[in-house]
Amino acid sequence: MSTVMRARNLSKWYGRHEAVRDVSLDIEPGALTAVIGPNGAGKSTTISMLTGLAKPDGGVIEYGAQPQPQPQPHAQAPRLGVVFQGSVLDPTLTVRENLSIRARLYPGTPRGRVDEVIALVGAESFAGQQYGSLSGGQRRSIDIARALINRPELLILDEPTTGLDIATRRTLWAMLDGLRKRENLSILLTTHYLEEANYAQQVYLIDHGVIHAQGSAQELIARYTQYTLNIAFRPEFRQEIERIAHDYIASHAQRFGGSDKVSAAATSTAARQPNTAAGNTMPATAAATAAVRTTSSQPAERPSTAHTIPSPIHSDALTGAATTAASFAGTTPSAVQPDAVSNAQTSNTATATIDGNHLHLSVSSADECIGLLTAMRPYLLDFRCLRGTMNDVFLTLTGHNENGTVETDQTTTPNPTPATTSKESRS
Numbered sequence: 001m002s003t004v005m006r007a008r009n010l011s012k013w014y015g016r017h018e019a020v021r022d023v024s025l026d027i028e029p030g031a032l033t034a035v036i037g038p039n040g041a042g043k044s045t046t047i048s049m050l051t052g053l054a055k056p057d058g059g060v061i062e063y064g065a066q067p068q069p070q071p072q073p074h075a076q077a078p079r080l081g082v083v084f085q086g087s088v089l090d091p092t093l094t095v096r097e098n099l100s101i102r103a104r105l106y107p108g109t110p111r112g113r114v115d116e117v118i119a120l121v122g123a124e125s126f127a128g129q130q131y132g133s134l135s136g137g138q139r140r141s142i143d144i145a146r147a148l149i150n151r152p153e154l155l156i157l158d159e160p161t162t163g164l165d166i167a168t169r170r171t172l173w174a175m176l177d178g179l180r181k182r183e184n185l186s187i188l189l190t191t192h193y194l195e196e197a198n199y200a201q202q203v204y205l206i207d208h209g210v211i212h213a214q215g216s217a218q219e220l221i222a223r224y225t226q227y228t229l230n231i232a233f234r235p236e237f238r239q240e241i242e243r244i245a246h247d248y249i250a251s252h253a254q255r256f257g258g259s260d261k262v263s264a265a266a267t268s269t270a271a272r273q274p275n276t277a278a279g280n281t282m283p284a285t286a287a288a289t290a291a292v293r294t295t296s297s298q299p300a301e302r303p304s305t306a307h308t309i310p311s312p313i314h315s316d317a318l319t320g321a322a323t324t325a326a327s328f329a330g331t332t333p334s335a336v337q338p339d340a341v342s343n344a345q346t347s348n349t350a351t352a353t354i355d356g357n358h359l360h361l362s363v364s365s366a367d368e369c370i371g372l373l374t375a376m377r378p379y380l381l382d383f384r385c386l387r388g389t390m391n392d393v394f395l396t397l398t399g400h401n402e403n404g405t406v407e408t409d410q411t412t413t414p415n416p417t418p419a420t421t422s423k424e425s426r427s
């Protein structure tokens, strides 16, 4: 497969914090490639490495078929245009003045190029306006115009749609899609919004610095409608956490076609689960929007490698593959109600890893998320819930455990669901 750029096993540490681990991705010519993930997932770090601004601690970046020992974007890379999260333009100058100054940085830029890029992003009507007076969407389009001046072969944008309302986001994406087709431009961008996967030919889902999935928008949206429960637990309770995770994986495998061995394990351990008393449940609204990711409370020790939980259950059994059809189609994000979520059957795979005192566990339904958090309550330090919806945003549910009370603060970006905060005493 021909690629404009490809990364293999990129990793990056900031001190003792591993921001990106083993990230591999391919950017195909003329395609729009999206890297989707929540805050702190490692998107900007990945972009920095791909653009040569940050040196990877591991891995290679290749252009065409030639592997490079170090990233050499200026020596060997395709011509790049880069749009960073923060603008580099002067708010007191007009759009045209800003772009003209930028054009002078590229010797040989034809005279008419500034007008061309203004037209390409549809900015004729506000080209004489001060950059600082533009709306958020207009500013972004001018940032893109700036990045197009040198006729890049690959346009890289770091979260170009963050902070924009949904209509402006769609306009921007349509504009980028048009540019891709008209200019035969390869585009790589990062975003928080799973909805935007629909515009991309290739999508990578990143979280905690790791690519968790890649594929077409349809494949990923179907797959990502499952929940992920990540928690930080009290280190002295690792065994208990492992047991609960095992039990969950085993029961998942049992339900979705696991082995007899797993079924037996699930049955034998089910009776040992503490703290599953009736009524000890999370609020339904919180649960409905929860897929779970933990906020790290401690930096990972280097070298820290996530591993599959050691268990009497054979490692194959830690993956319980489900093959039922996805049934979220047509569900809008705000319409994802508890019932819809817990009744939805998604094609999914249950996996668990423990990394230090962090557990990452994929979960099939809101109800299961509730049950797991309830069972783990005595051992929790904090948790963060994360979920992509069909049509909009990552919804997060964060929480911590203090004095036997689990507090949750549900937040959504940027389209809050009606219940934005919930607190539930769990003592």
Ligand SMILES: Nc1ncnc2c1ncn2[C@@H]1O[C@H](COP(=O)(O)OP(=O)(O)OP(=O)(O)O)[C@@H](O)[C@H]1O
Binding pocket: 014, 017, 018, 019, 037, 038, 039, 040, 041, 042, 043, 044, 045, 046
């Ligand atoms: N210069 C830095 N020094 C230390 N830690 C950093 C640095 N830059 C990023 N990090 C950490 O690395 C992790 C990944 O950050 P990164 O900015 O790549 O995430 P992101 O997916 O782009 O997040 P966002 O959507 O909020 O921009 C985060 O935990 C972040 O705090």
